[in-house]
Amino acid sequence: MILLPILRVPLKLLRLKLCYANIFFRDINLRGIVVESITSVSKTVVVCVAGFEGLSSTAPTFLNLTEELLLSAAIPIAEVFRYDSTGIGLSDGKYYKMTIATLVDDLTHAIDYLLNSYKKIIFVGHSLGSCIISQFLNSTGNYFHIEKIILLAPALDQHDLHRYCKPIDVCKSYRARLCSQEDFSFKLNDYENHILHMHGNQDFVVPIESIKRPLKHTLIVNTNDHDLEEPDILQERTIKTVEFICRNE
16 A cells, blocks of 8 residues: 655634545545544544445545544544545546445555554445445454444344335435345444444434444434534434544543
């Protein structure tokens, strides 16, 4: 793996800096946006993993959370890394070659890059991103400390989810490209005390009913927004995320 230089650009928020990161592997560049705390000496980094066709670099799902986490005096976090998977957004690659395996490989190289500077990880995964986190944790072993895992509308049970998605046109592209029959929820058993699950009760993309095994810490909100980006919902889940990360378990 080749690490390319990071360009640092000051933000208007005096306590934060914006950094552009390039991670070179498989003859392509995985690119992302790093937001750093200028004052923190923490060794903890937050990694945002987007869902299918999602962009963690620019999505409101992650933007608002980034600032709240870094500016919260109660949470010692050094930076938040929002990367785009290869083939979409800022990153190079062929979109049509995207698979579960390539998405996990993207995350693996992102983590290897971050572990040059940090020792502790907080994951935030949206939709399919939750499956990527789950698969990654089960394929790499525990060579770093995981503080918390935040799952936003997770599409964990792929086997059951395909049954719910069958009549929905929006899912056709997804099923054809990333078809999986796995239930990724069981791969998170060892981390359950560290996981916060948030989901809309009317989510039609990933119905809450597809989660057959409820997680210990779950927040169900009244919305049909799969991205959980409605202003009131965005504020509520940001507050709950900060509270959960602050908890010691």
